[in-house]
Amino acid sequence: MEQHHNMPGARFVDPKVLARIGNLELLARTVVEGFINGLHRAPFFGASIDFAEHRGYVAGDDIRRVDWRLYARTDRYYVKQYEADTNTNVSILLDVSRSMQFASRGSVSKLDYACYVGACLAYLAQRQRDRVGMISFDQDIVSHVPPSAKHFNVVLHTLDRARAERSGNLAVPLNKMAEHFKRRGILVLLSDFYEEPESILEAVKPLKFLGNDLIVFHVLDDAELNFGYEDASSFEDLESGEQVPVVPESLVKEYRAMINAHIESLTTKFSEHRIDYTVLNTSEPLDRALFSYLSSRERLMRVR
Amino acid sequence: MSFLTPLFFAGLGSLAIPVLIHLIQREKKHVVQFPSLMFVRRIPYQSVRRRRIRHWFLLLLRAAAIALIVAAFARPFLRQNAAAQVISGGAREVVILLDQSASMGYGDHWTRAQSAAHSAVDGLGADDKATLVLFAKNAEENMRATSDRFRLNGAINAARVGSGATRYGPALKLADSILARSSLKRREVVVISDFQKTGWSGSEEVRFPDGVVVKTVSVASPDAANLAVPSVSFARASFSGQERITVTAGLSNKGDAPLKDVPVTLTVDGHEIESVRATVPPRAAGSVTFTQFTLVGPNVRGSVHAGSDPLPADNVFHFVLSPAVPVSLQIVNGAEGSSDASLFLAKALSIGTNPLFQIDVTTASRATPTSFDKRAVIILNDTMFPPAGGAGALKKFVERGGGLLVVSGDRTSWPQGATSEADLFPGKLGPAVDRTSGRGATLGFLDYSHQVFEVFKAPRSGDFSAAHVFKYRTLQPGPNDRVLARYDDGAVAAAERKVGAGRVIVWTTTLDDSWTDIAVKPVYLPLVQQLARYLANYETPTSWMTVGQVLDLAARAKTKSDRIVVTPSGQRMTQRGTSESGAEGLLELNEQGVYEIRPAGATSGRPESIAVNLDPPESDLAPLDPAELVATVTGHATAVVSEPVAAQEMTREEAERRQSLWWYLLLGGLFLLAVETMISNHLSRKEKFL
Numbered sequence: 006m007e008q009h010h011n012m013p014g015a016r017f018v019d020p021k022v023l024a025r026i027g028n029l030e031l032l033a034r035t036v037v038e039g040f041i042n043g044l045h046r047a048p049f050f051g052a053s054i055d056f057a058e059h060r061g062y063v064a065g066d067d068i069r070r071v072d073w074r075l076y077a078r079t080d081r082y083y084v085k086q087y088e089a090d091t092n093t094n095v096s097i098l099l100d101v102s103r104s105m106q107f108a109s110r111g112s113v114s115k116l117d118y119a120c121y122v123g124a125c126l127a128y129l130a131q132r133q134r135d136r137v138g139m140i141s142f143d144q145d146i147v148s149h150v151p152p153s154a155k156h157f158n159v160v161l162h163t164l165d166r167a168r169a170e171r172s173g174n175l176a177v178p179l180n181k182m183a184e185h186f187k188r189r190g191i192l193v194l195l196s197d198f199y200e201e202p203e204s205i206l207e208a209v210k211p212l213k214f215l216g217n218d219l220i221v222f223h224v225l226d227d228a229e230l231n232f233g234y235e236d237a238s239s240f241e242d243l244e245s246g247e248q249v250p251v252v253p254e255s256l257v258k259e260y261r262a263m264i265n266a267h268i269e270s271l272t273t274k275f276s277e278h279r280i281d282y283t284v285l286n287t288s289e290p291l292d293r294a295l296f297s298y299l300s301s302r303e304r305l306m307r308v309r
Numbered sequence: 310m311s312f313l314t315p316l317f318f319a320g321l322g323s324l325a326i327p328v329l330i331h332l333i334q335r336e337k338k339h340v341v342q343f344p345s346l347m348f349v350r351r352i353p354y355q356s357v358r359r360r361r362i363r364h365w366f367l368l369l370l371r372a373a374a375i376a377l378i379v380a381a382f383a384r385p386f387l388r389q390n391a392a393a394q395v396i397s398g399g400a401r402e403v404v405i406l407l408d409q410s411a412s413m414g415y416g417d418h419w420t421r422a423q424s425a426a427h428s429a430v431d432g433l434g435a436d437d438k439a440t441l442v443l444f445a446k447n448a449e450e451n452m453r454a455t456s457d458r459f460r461l462n463g464a465i466n467a468a469r470v471g472s473g474a475t476r477y478g479p480a481l482k483l484a485d486s487i488l489a490r491s492s493l494k495r496r497e498v499v500v501i502s503d504f505q506k507t508g509w510s511g512s513e514e515v516r517f518p519d520g521v522v523v524k525t526v527s528v529a530s531p532d533a534a535n536l537a538v539p540s541v542s543f544a545r546a547s548f549s550g551q552e553r554i555t556v557t558a559g560l561s562n563k564g565d566a567p568l569k570d571v572p573v574t575l576t577v578d579g580h581e582i583e584s585v586r587a588t589v590p591p592r593a594a595g596s597v598t599f600t601q602f603t604l605v606g607p608n609v610r611g612s613v614h615a616g617s618d619p620l621p622a623d624n625v626f627h628f629v630l631s632p633a634v635p636v637s638l639q640i641v642n643g644a645e646g647s648s649d650a651s652l653f654l655a656k657a658l659s660i661g662t663n664p665l666f667q668i669d670v671t672t673a674s675r676a677t678p679t680s681f682d683k684r685a686v687i688i689l690n691d692t693m694f695p696p697a698g699g700a701g702a703l704k705k706f707v708e709r710g711g712g713l714l715v716v717s718g719d720r721t722s723w724p725q726g727a728t729s730e731a732d733l734f735p736g737k738l739g740p741a742v743d744r745t746s747g748r749g750a751t752l753g754f755l756d757y758s759h760q761v762f763e764v765f766k767a768p769r770s771g772d773f774s775a776a777h778v779f780k781y782r783t784l785q786p787g788p789n790d791r792v793l794a795r796y797d798d799g800a801v802a803a804a805e806r807k808v809g810a811g812r813v814i815v816w817t818t819t820l821d822d823s824w825t826d827i828a829v830k831p832v833y834l835p836l837v838q839q840l841a842r843y844l845a846n847y848e849t850p851t852s853w854m855t856v857g858q859v860l861d862l863a864a865r866a867k868t869k870s871d872r873i874v875v876t877p878s879g880q881r882m883t884q885r886g887t888s889e890s891g892a893e894g895l896l897e898l899n900e901q902g903v904y905e906i907r908p909a910g911a912t913s914g915r916p917e918s919i920a921v922n923l924d925p926p927e928s929d930l931a932p933l934d935p936a937e938l939v940a941t942v943t944g945h946a947t948a949v950v951s952e953p954v955a956a957q958e959m960t961r962e963e964a965e966r967r968q969s970l971w972w973y974l975l976l977g978g979l980f981l982l983a984v985e986t987m988i989s990n991h992l993s994r995k996e997k998f999l
Contacts, residue, residue, distance in 0.1 A: 104344035115344070199345040229344060238339055242346040249346050256352045263348040 030161050033128035036121070036291050059083040094152035094190030095130040097123040097139040097160065098182065098212075100224075101147055102173020103243045104197055108287070109228035118287040119195040119224045120164045122294040126193055127164075129298065131157045135191075139163055142178035143171040152190060172244035175200055175208035183211030191218040193298065198223050199244075202270040210278060220281040220298055223271065225264075227288040232260045313384035313965045320379040324372050364992060370985040377978035385974070386965040400436035402454065402491035404484040405429050405461075408502035409468055410445040410475040411856070411901070411927045415535070416619035418503050418528045419470050425501045425526040430461045435967060440487050441465065444480035445473025446857040446924070454491065472622065472856040472901035474924035475508030481515040481942055488521060497522045503529040506933040507926035515942050523943050525935035534564025536571060536589065536616045537928030538626040543852065545604075545633060545662070552604040552632050558597045558613040562589035563929055571616035575599045578609055587615070607631040608918045610903055623928040627903055627920035628852040635665035636845045639684045642672050643692030643720040651690050653821045653828040654716075657837040664847050666838075678702035684711065685845035691718030691819055694730065701729045708809030712844020715815045717782040718824065735790035735806035735815050739783030742800065749777035749825075753797035759805075761793060761814075761839045771835065776827035778802075781818040812844055853920040860896040860919060862906065871909040877902025877921070883909065 062071055062082035072085040099119055108114035113121075127137045131154075138152030139160045148167075150159050175196065186192070192212050198205050212219050227233070234253035241248045268284055275282035283297040312318070343349070407426050413419045426441070433439055433456070441452040441464050452464040481498070488496045498517070502508075504527050517523065537560070544555040556575055562568050567590050574584040582602055589595040597615075613626045638658060640651045651670050658666040671680065673695040681687060681702060689695065695703070707713050713733065715721065723738055724730045744750045752773040757766040765771035773794075784801040786792055793814070794802035806813045818824045820837065827833055841847075854860065862872060862884050874882045877900045884894065884906075898904065898921045907916035939945075965971075 107342065107344040197344060199347050226344070234341065236339075238341045240343045240346055240349055241340050243342050243344050245346075247346060248340065249349055251341075251349055256349065259352050260348050263351065267348070 030124070030128070030158070033121075033124040033161070036125045036128075036295070058086050060086060093135050094188055095126065095135045095137050096152055096186070096190055096192050097126060097137075097164075098179075098192055098194045098196075099123055099139060099141040099164070099167060100143070100173060100175075100194075100196035101141045101167050101169045101171075102143040102197075103169045103171060104173065104199055105224070106169035107197075107226055107229070107243055109226045109233075112226065112288050114169075115197055115224045115226055115287055116167060116169045118285065118291075119222070120167060121291055122195060122222060122224075122285065123164050123193070124161055125291055125295055126298055127157055127160050129295065130191075140178075140182055141167050142173075142182075143169070144174040144177060146178050146181055173199075175205060179208045180211055183214055186212070186215055186217060189216045189218075191220065193220045193222065195222045195224055197225060197229075198271065202267065202274055205271065206274045206278065209275075209280065213278065213280065218281075221275060221283070222294055222297070223268065223282065223284045225284060225286060227286055230261075230264060230286060232257045232264075310385055310387055311961070313386065313961060315383055317379060317382040317384075320382060321376060323379070324375050326371075326375070328368065328372070364989075367985060367989055367992070370981055370988070374978045374981035374985060377974045377981065381971040381974035381978060383971075384965050385970045386961070386968045387970070400434065400438065400493050401495040401497050402488055402493040403429070403433060403437055403439040403497045403499060404442060404487050405439055406442045406444055406448070406480045406484055406498060406500045406502070407465070407468060408445070408475060408480075408500075409443045409471045409473070410502075410505070410508070411470065411472045411622045411923050412475060412503055412505055412620065412930055413528075414470040414620055414622050415503065415533060415930060416530060418530070421528040422501045422503075422526075423465055423468070425528065426465045426499075427462055429499045429501070429526075430458050430465065433458060433461075434964070436964075438491070438493065440484075441468075442480055442483055442487075443468050443471075444476070444483075445471045446476045446479070447473070448480035448483040450483065450487070454487065471899060472921075472923055473899060474855075474857060474927045475502070475505045477502075477509045477938060478513030478515060481513065481517075485515060485517055488517070494520075495522075496520060497524065499524045499526065500935070500938070501526040501528065503527065503930065504933045504935050504938070505529075505927070505929065506931045507929050509933050509938055511937075511941060516944060517942050519944075521943065523939045525939060527932065527935050529930070529932035531932075532565055533620075533930040534566060534618060535562075535620050535623070535928055535930050536568055536618050537561050537563065537620075537623040537925070538573075538613050538615050539594075539623075539925035539928060541613055541626050541628050541852070543628075543630065546601070548603070553601045554604050554630060555601045556599045556611070556613070558599070558615070558626065559594060560587055560589050560597060560615055561594040561925075561928065562591060563931070565591050567591050568616065573597045573613065573615040575611065575613055577602060577611040604630055604632055606915065608915045610918055610920065612920075620928070620930070622901060623923050623925075625901075626853075626922055627901070628922075629903065629918045629920040630852055631850065633663075633665055633850075635667040636686070636841065636847055637667045637684045638669065638686045638688065638841060638845075639676070639680060640668060640670045640688045640690055641676050641692055641695055642670060642690050643718070650821060651688075653833070654688065654690060654837060657834045658841055660834065661838050661841075663849060664842065664845075666841060673697075681706040681711070685847075686712040686714065686841055688714045688716060688841075689721070690716045691720050691821075693720055693722045694724055699724075699730065704729045704733055704808070707733060707811035707813060710810035710846060712811060712841075712846065713813045714840055714844055715813065716820045717784075717815060717817045718819045721782065733806070733808055733813050735804040735813055736784045736786035736801070738815070738817075739785060741780050741782050743780050745779045749779045750781065750796040750798060750800075751777060752794050752802055753799075754795040756791070756793045759791070759793050761836075761843045764835060764839060765832070771832045772830075773827075773832055776825060776830045776832065778818050778825040778827070780824040784815060784817050812846075814840065814844060816840075853922050854898055855924050856899055856901055856921055857924065858898050858921075860898055860904075862894045862896050872906055873909050875905040875916075876900050877904065 059072060059075065060083065062084050066084050070084050072083045075083045101116065105116040105119065106114050123139065130137045134154065136152040136154050137157050137160050139150045141147040141163070148163050150156050150163050194209065194212070209219065209221065232253060237250070237252040239248045240251045272282055281297060283293065285294055405426055407422060413422060430439060436456065438454040438456050439461055440450060440454045441461055442448050443451045451468065452461055455461065484498045488498070498521060500523065538558055539561050540559045542557045544557070546553045558573060560573065567588065569588045570586045571589065572584055573587050575582045583599045585597050585599065587595055587597045609630045611628050611630060615624050617624060640654055642650045655668050655670060658668055673692045676695045676697040678697050680697070687706065703713070715734070717738065719741065721738065723734045755762045755765065755773060757763060765773070778796060781796065781800065781802070784804055786801055786804045787806070789806065791805045792801050793805055796802050801817060803814060803816050820828060822828045872884045874884055874896060876882070884896065898919065901921055901923055904919040904921060905916040906919065
């Protein structure tokens with residue numbers, strides 16, 4: 006995962022700078038174009054609509070799909086199979102629970118960051134003629150944009166309006182979504198996952214049921230990862246409002262150990278279930294998210 | 310404890326500073342919003358470390374240091390007297406009147422009074438001045454206005470119960486004059502007494518100015534029972550040339566319970582003569598008569614003791630008896646052998662026992678100058694001027710202190726002209742006036758202020774108007790002569806002239822039944838005896854005196870030598886016999902018991918003795934309401950205290966400045982801070998995270 010650092014041009018504009026771009030489409034284009042240009046080659050584009058294989062005709066097959074030229078040569082009915090779903094549904098599942106609005110000093114909030122990522126991925130998908138949709142949720146589903154080739158702007162608009170207002174819960178909205186998805190597609194889940202790894206997995210697993218491709222982005226602020234506080238203060242839980250007096254010096258070590266253990270645990274569990282899992286630090290550029298997405302797409306094709 | 314600037318106590322709020330530092334330090338400054346405390350909450354111990362106070366000692370040290378510093382800024386000062394705290398305002402001039410009269414010897418009255426005086430002294434502030442006045446009948450400034458509590462307490466301890474009677478007037482007047490001298494604004498009188506009713510007549514003209522606070526401390530016991538021997542009387546009888554005395558002692562029971570079978574003992578010259586038992590009803594008096602005893606000589610000391618009670622001083626009564634000394638009289642008659650002329654006079658005078666009159670009757674022609682010498686009184690009863698009285702002999706007799714009574718009649722004559730005898734006669738004798746025509750003359754005016762007629766002053770005590778005078782000699786009194794009586798027509802009936810130490814009285818009518826019938830009237834006997842007693846300058850010998858009386862030793866003494874006085878307590882004093890001022894011859898009797906007076910150098914013979922007893926009212930312990938006394942002397946029924954506010958401010962600051970307690974508090978606070986710094990440095994070196 007460290008390779009992007011070595012990639013020329015892979016360092017995009019800093020998220021803080023991006024934050025000044027009010028227009029998500031512009032932002033996404035800036036990021037994605039820069040990203041693509043930086044890669045120099047785009048091995049994943051343009052290969053998806055083509056023929057895949059032939060198989061023998063069976064009763065019930067659409068006769069329109071019979072390869073008549075092959076029939077002319079072999080006198081047998083073969084059905085031509087194409088890369089049927091090259092343009093897939095991409096759904097961005099955005100956690101808008103209140104903890105997402107957190108921003109340590111001088112950085113963009115996790116929600117904003119998640120929106121940028123979402124917008125960029127939507128743009129990428131749009132560029133690939135994928136259908137783009139999105140669902141935002143906290144303890145329930147907040148907004149829903151069904152995947153569609155025409156919904157790119159709607160998605161951007163919805164992302165733009167997303168506000169973290171309520172406390173969150175993964176299980177309820179994710180279960181609802183799992184029931185809702187009828188078609189396989191790529192699901193991009195953006196959340197800060199403040200739950201026990203077991204319950205997170207329990208909530209996320211159903212999304213895989215239809216064979217969806219699930220990409221999980223764990224969006225965390227640098228402060229959450231490194232706990233760079235110095236002054237003893239009252240810490241207020243953004244979701245519950247509970248306040249706890251904290252002397253950072255005294256618990257920073259333990260905290261870091263815990264958050265790392267948490268991430269470690271998630272990494273292990275997600276990989277066990279073949280779910281892509283990436284931790285995003287909001288102080289870092291967006292390329293890691295994009296790279297993660299694209300590599301996922303690549304693997305998807307290779308697996309085929 | 311008071312504070313000059315109590316507002317600084319708001320600074321005590323800073324006590325919270327170390328507590329806050331300990332508890333929350335800076336975490337209350339801002340609230341950090343954090344997405345989730347999921348992990349933070351799992352480290353409860355670390356997160357609450359600050360909340361626990363680990364070094365209580367340090368915290369207490371810091372809090373104490375701050376409290377001390379704040380208290381120092383509040384400028385505290387002490388006030389000892391809690392009662393005075395409210396009305397505080399400047400130094401006080403306090404006069405402590407401590408009753409040391411004999412009645413204070415009752416039970417524990419004196420100890421209580423002393424402790425009350427001590428507490429009054431202890432209540433004094435640093436600038437207060439107090440004067441200790443011990444009083445009984447008189448008041449004495451024992452300790453002049455001083456702030457020295459040690460000396461005041463010493464003076465109180467040294468004070469003893471005296472034998473004097475209680476009089477509040479002099480003490481209060483003294484207090485008033487002490488307060489008047491004082492420059493201090495707040496003035497206070499503390500009266501510590503048993504508040505005997507007898508000591509306060511209510512008419513003492515004591516009135517304190519406004520602003521003087523009178524406090525009273527009564528040590529009186531309710532229902533105090535007391536048995537006293539207030540008086541002793543003597544009946545004298547002559548028996549075969551010796552005098553026999555019957556002593557009757559009066560007893561008074563001032564208590565509410567009857568006293569039964571009280572032993573009453575008569576002691577004479579140290580020997581117990583008799584002891585009888587007496588019963589005295591409650592609040593009543595009784596008497597005990599002892600059997601006769603023979604008086605063997607002069608200055609015989611005796612005493613009567615009765616029972617025992619908490620006030621022993623008045624259970625004893627001292628007296629000194631001497632054989633009666635008769636008054637020697639010479640009656641000079643006119644006519645030869647007419648002793649009948651002085652029959653009435655001689656008979657009337659011989660009846661007296663107090664004093665006994667030793668009467669010698671002679672005629673003018675037989676009288677000799679030497680016969681005048683040993684006499685106290687010479688009565689010229691209707692006679693010519695005795696030849697023996699010529700050549701200044703009679704004048705000398707009078708000038709030495711003798712008494713001369715000239716009873717005028719037909720035969721009365723007096724040398725006129727430039728003779729020395731002429732000066733003796735009070736006025737100029739005129740011819741006789743005959744008043745037989747009517748009902749006769751009566752005595753219309755009597756000078757009751759004169760000693761002779763004083764006994765007749767009271768109503769129905771001597772009816773002179775019953776006596777008729779049918780004839781009298783006219784008298785033209787001189788300008789310096791005192792007219793003692795006049796007839797109803799204004800003529801002089803009696804006149805007096807004082808010559809040297811003696812006295813001359815002229816009676817312008819006879820003292821027999823020839824010119825007047827006064828000799829058969831009831832007033833005759835007392836009149837004649839009064840005249841004789843007055844002219845003899847007779848004083849009833851006293852068997853005792855009371856405490857507080859002053860004895861004129863110079864007048865008593867026959868010789869002019871020095872005298873030694875031994876007081877009942879055994880103290881010896883030397884009294885100068887010759888003194889120009891005269892004051893040195895005075896001896897104030899302020900102890901109960903028997904004083905002995907003897908000439909200096911005399912070793913033999915019975916000394917002259919003076920028995921001194923308590924003032925009888927002192928035995929009456931019935932208390933007065935102290936409020937009544939306070940109301941009378943202050944003019945307010947209740948104590949009114951008005952303090953000038955300005956003075957109050959001044960004195961608070963003054964008190965604070967003098968005590969300078971803030972200085973110690975500040976030093977203490979800084980010291981604690983230094984200790985705190987050392988300890989906390991030490992601790993923080995030991996544990997990195999504080």
